[in-house]
Amino acid sequence: MIEARLDDQDIIVIGATGDLARRxxxxxxxxxxxxxxxxxxxxxxxxxxxxxxxxxxxxxxRQAVEASGERIDEVVWKEFSQRLVYVSGDDxxxxxxxxxxxxxxxxxxxxxxxxxxxxxxxALDENDLTRGTRLLIEKPFxxxxxxxxxxxxxxxxxxxxxxxxxxxHYLGKETVQNILVFRFGNSVFERVWNRDAIEHxxxxxxxxxxxxxxxxxxxxxGAIRDVFQNHLFxxxxxxxxxxxxxxxxxxxxxxxxxxxxxxxxxxPAQVVRGQYVGGAIAGRDVAGYREEEGVxxxxxxxxxxxxxxSIDNWRWxxxxxxxxxxxxxxxxxxxVEISFxxxxxxxxxxxxxxxxxxxxxxxxxxxDESITFVFLAKVPGDEIRVQPARMExxxxxxxxxxxxxxxxxxxxxxxxxxHTLFARADSVERAWEVLQPVLDAPPQLHFYQAGTWxxxxxxxxxxxxxxxxx
Numbered sequence: 001m002i003e004a005r006l007d008d009q010d011i012i013v014i015g016a017t018g019d020l021a022r023r024x025x026x027x028x029x030x031x032x033x034x035x036x037x038x039x040x041x042x043x044x045x046x047x048x049x050x051x052x053x054x055x056x057x058x059x060x061x062r063q064a065v066e067a068s069g070e071r072i073d074e075v076v077w078k079e080f081s082q083r084l085v086y087v088s089g090d091d092x093x094x095x096x097x098x099x100x101x102x103x104x105x106x107x108x109x110x111x112x113x114x115x116x117x118x119x120x121x122x123a124l125d126e127n128d129l130t131r132g133t134r135l136l137i138e139k140p141f142x143x144x145x146x147x148x149x150x151x152x153x154x155x156x157x158x159x160x161x162x163x164x165x166x167x168x169h170y171l172g173k174e175t176v177q178n179i180l181v182f183r184f185g186n187s188v189f190e191r192v193w194n195r196d197a198i199e200h201x202x203x204x205x206x207x208x209x210x211x212x213x214x215x216x217x218x219x220x221x222g223a224i225r226d227v228f229q230n231h232l233f234x235x236x237x238x239x240x241x242x243x244x245x246x247x248x249x250x251x252x253x254x255x256x257x258x259x260x261x262x263x264x265x266x267x268p269a270q271v272v273r274g275q276y277v278g279g280a281i282a283g284r285d286v287a288g289y290r291e292e293e294g295v296x297x298x299x300x301x302x303x304x305x306x307x308x309x310s311i312d313n314w315r316w317x318x319x320x321x322x323x324x325x326x327x328x329x330x331x332x333x334x335x336v337e338i339s340f341x342x343x344x345x346x347x348x349x350x351x352x353x354x355x356x357x358x359x360x361x362x363x364x365x366x367x368d369e370s371i372t373f374v375f376l377a378k379v380p381g382d383e384i385r386v387q388p389a390r391m392e393x394x395x396x397x398x399x400x401x402x403x404x405x406x407x408x409x410x411x412x413x414x415x416x417x418x419h420t421l422f423a424r425a426d427s428v429e430r431a432w433e434v435l436q437p438v439l440d441a442p443p444q445l446h447f448y449q450a451g452t453w454x455x456x457x458x459x460x461x462x463x464x465x466x467x468x469x470x
Contacts (some may be wrong), residue, residue, distance in 0.1 A: 006039075006040040006371070006416055007040060007105060008040045008041040008042050008081050008103050008105065009040045009105040009106050009107055009415065010043050010044075010045060010101045010102060010103045010105075010106040010107070010329045010413060011029065011039075011042065011043070011044045011045070011048050011106070011107045011109070011112055012045045012047060012097065012101070012108045012109065012129075012417075013044070013045070013047065014048070014108065014109065014110050014111060014112055014120060015047075015048055015110065015111035015112035016046030016047055016048045016057070016086070016111065017046070017048040017050045017060060018048065018111055018112065019051070019212075019214060020111040020138065021046075021111045022060075022063075022064040022067070022409045022431055023067075023068070024169070024228060025111060025407065026064040026065055026107065027064060027065050027068035027404065027405075027407075028151075028405060028407035028408045028411055028468055029044060029080075029411065030061075030065045030070065030077075030080055031070060031376065031405065031408050032247045032408055032411065032412060033071060033076065033079075033080045034070070034076050034080075036312065036373075039083075040103075040415065041103070041231045042083070042102055042103040042106070043083050043084075043085050043100065043101070043102055043103075044084050044085070044292075045086070045087060045097065045100055045101065046061075046084065046085070046086045046087070047086075047087045047088075047089065047097050048088070048089060049088065049089040049090060050088065051090065051091065052086050052088065053083050053086070054084065054086050056086075057084055057085070057086035058081045058084045061081070061084055062077065062081070070368050077161060077247040087100055087412055088311075090257050091305055093123075094123045094124065094126070094127040094129065095127055097127070097129065098127045098128060098129055101129070101169070103132075104132050105132040105133075105134075106129070106132060106133050106134070107133075107134050107136065107411075107414055107415055108124065108129070108133050108134070108135050109136040110136065110137045110138060110146075111138065111214075112138075113217060113220065114137075114138070114139075114142060114143065114151075114220075115143075115220065116139065117137055117151055117154075118150070118151060118154045121135075121154050121155060121158050121159075122154070122285075124156075124158070125158045126270050130158055130159060130163075131217055132167060133159070133163060133365050133442060134163055134415070134417065134421070135155075135159055135163055136162050136165045136167050136300055136414050136465070137164070137165070137167065138167055138227055139166070139167070139168050139229075139230040139231075139423075140221060140225045140226065140230060141166055141230075141233065141423070142428075142432065143220065143221065143225055144225075144432060144436060144439050145432040145433055145436045145439075146431070148428060148429055148432045149429065151445065152425050152428075152429065153412075154435070155425075156425075159426060162419070164425075165410075165413075165414045165419065165422045166422050166423040166424075166425075166428060167410055167422060168230045168231060168234050168422075168423055169406040169407055169410060169422075170230075170231045170235060170365075170406070170424070171234055171238075171410070171421040172405075172406030172407065172408075172409040172410040172421055173365060173366070173371045173406045174369075174395070175229060175363070175364070175365040175369045175395065176234075176235055176238060176365055177238075177421070179235070179238045179239055179336075179363065180238055180247075180252075181248070182363070182371065183201050183239075184243050189361075190243075193315075193347065194315045194316070194339070195315060195316055195317055195318050195319045196341075197340055197341060198319055198338055198339070198340055198341070199319070199339050199340060199341045199342075200320045200321070200322065200338070200339050200465060201236075201239070201240075201319065201320075201321045201322065201336070201338055201339070202261050202322045202323075202324070202334070202336070202337040202339070202462075202467065202468055203232055203235055203236060203239075203321075203322070203324070203336050203337075204225055204323075204324045204325070204333065204334070204337075204467065204468070204469045205232060205324070205325040205326075205334050206324075206325070206326060206329040206331060206332060206333045206334070206453075206469060207325075207326065207327045207329060207332055208281050208282070208327075208328065208329060208331060208332050209327060209328070209332075209365065210276075210286065210289070210292060210303075210328055210332070210450075211289070211292055211295075211325055211327065212286075213293065213294075214365065214396055215292055215293060215294030215295045215372070216294060218295075218297065218301065218303075219294075219295065219296070219301055222301040222302045222303075223273075223302045223303055223304055223305045223325055223326060223327070224273075224302060224305050224435065224438060225372045225438070225439075227228040227325045228305065228307070228325065228435065229432060230423075230431070231325075231432045232323045232325060232403065233260070233263075233424070233434075234256075234334065235365070235429050236259075236323070237256040237259045237260060237427075238256070239336060240259055240311055240315070240316055240321075241255040241256055241258070241259040241395070242255050242258065242259070242315070243255070247420075248420075249418060249419040249420040250419070252420055252423045253419065253420075253423075253427070255287045256424075256425050256427055257424060257427045259311070259313075260426075260427050260430040260431055260434070261430055262311050262312050262313040262316075263310075263311055263312075263430075263434045264309065264310050264311070264312050264434070265311060265433065265434050265436065265437050266307055266309050266434055266435055266437055266438050267437065267443070268437055268438050268443050269443070270307055270309070271305065271306070271307040271308075271368075271438050271443050272304075272305065272307070272443065272446065272454070272455060272457045272458045273300065273302040273304070273305050273442060273443050273444070273445050273446065273463050274302060274303065274304035274305070274445065274446045274447065274448045274454050274455040274457075274458070275288075275289050275290075275300075275302055275303050275304065275445055275446075275447055275448075276288060276289050276303050276324065276326075276327060276447070276448055276449070276450045277290075277300070277447050277448070277449055277450065278291065278449070278450060279328070279449035279450030279451040279452065280450065280451045281328060281330070281450060281451050286328060286450045286451075289301070289303050289327075289328075296438045300398070300442075300445050302328065302442075302445060303326060303327045303328065304324075304325070304326030304329075304448060304454045304455070304456040304458075305323075305324070305325060306322065306323065306324040306325075306454065306461050306462075307322070307324075307438070307461075308320055308321065308322055308323075308461060309321050309323065309434070309461075322461070322462050322465075322467075324454070324458065324467065326448075326453075326454050327453065328450035329451075329452070329453055329454065330451055330452065330453060332366075333364070333366070333367065333368075333469060334364070334365040334366045335362055335363065335364050335468065335469060336362070336363040336365070336452075337360060337361075337362055337468040337469075338360060338361040338362075338363075339358055339360045339465070339468075340357065340358050340359040340360060340361075341358060342358045343356060343358075344453055356376060357374075357376070357388060359373070359375050359376070360373075360374050360468070361373050361374075361375060362374075362448040362468065368394075369394070369395035369396065370392055370393060370394045370395065371392070371393045372390055372391070372392045372393075373390070373391045373392075374388050374389070374390055375388070375389055375391070376388060376389070377389040396455050407422070410422075444446050453467065453469070454470060
């Protein structure tokens with residue numbers, strides 16, 4: 001539990017009536033207040049184009065918290081809601097926003113499409129809202145290498161790097177942070193965490209949902225920009241980085257940065273792009289992507305992608321890394337699969353067991369938070385027969401109770417000025433460099449039926465191996 005008391009500061013949410021604020025930010029802010037983490041004194045100021053009164057804005061925030069499933073404590077809500085005030089972009093704009101801020105320090109969250117970031121940063125600068133500000137910006141940070149560099153140039157002109165917090169909520173997940181503890185706190189695994197013992201690595205991010213009415217956002221991003229350059233690469237960096245000198249923020253970010261620079265640019269020939277057509281999810285018929293409201297009839301935006309990449313350093317040279325993500329897949333899951341090399345001597349050939357399945361380790365990040373190690377064991381009986389056995393650790397069974405959600409953790413860290421779980425500018429730029437060849441020459445788009453695991457070309461990409469999640 002977070003115990004520290006933070007310095008007083010306002011919290012400004014730009015894009016306060018949007019999807020991100022509704023689904024994530026207001027529930028997270030309320031939960032922090034509910035759990036007595038002592039939010040700093042100051043206002044929570046919503047800013048958007050919609051014309052709302054303070055009371056209407058408070059009603060919007062309450063609906064957002066209730067929709068998240070959080071219990072409303074009326075006493076706590078009364079105190080929390082008194083902090084909520086609203087400024088319309090058409091009623092005073094950024095000058096009005098500056099007038100309603102009560103503290104000399106503030107946290108400004110850009111809960112808006114990435115294309116709006118430069119203009120907002122300029123407006124903050126023009127209205128003296130940069131001094132004493134910590135700026136949170138949502139991924140994707142730009143939409144390609146050139147736009148990312150242009151965004152960084154704007155940010156660098158107005159803010160110092162220590163003021164900027166590039167948020168990727170996957171780094172706020174307990175199961176993602178546990179990758180570091182699992183690796184570096186358990187010598188039995190760290191000793192085999194290299195090319196000598198590991199044959200290949202898979203990371204899958206599967207969603208059953210479609211675009212949920214966010215056609216304009218998704219047409220601007222697509223699967224590769226939406227989750228590969230940030231979510232999947234960030235998980236991969238923790239999975240494959242070298243041990244940091246300490247758990248200091250910059251020591252961790254430095255090792256993550258080194259890992260990104262060791263990644264080779266992705267070959268477009270090693271990428272499969274897909275787009276879902278109509279099908280069924282859990283027995284319910286769903287429309288194809290091009291039939292979603294707001295999507296152009298001839299859209300070439302990918303809703304699925306799979307790719308192979310490699311890391312050119314001593315630890316990982318020669319180990320293929322396979323990443324896969326998509327919408328309208330059969331089930332929701334985020335999993336890391338570590339496949340170890342086969343035993344070098346087939347002792348059981350005489351028993352007809354010339355080929356034994358290799359050991360593998362599965363880190364389930366969500367929804368069934370767990371770690372599973374599969375090894376081989378002898379089946380009881382006179383004959384030598386072998387079958388896989390499982391050792392499993394479950395977060396829910398081991399650690400009773402619930403932990404803070406990712407946005408709660410990251411908002412608190414930003415308010416306290418802790419950069420540990422936030423991306424650094426050089427890492428962001430390098431991640432775009434790694435993906436830029438694919439953006440410059442997008443591979444052919446293949447179609448897959450909703451409720452399946454993507455186009456068959458994704459199976460060919462990983463062959464003769466197989467995807468773990470099927």
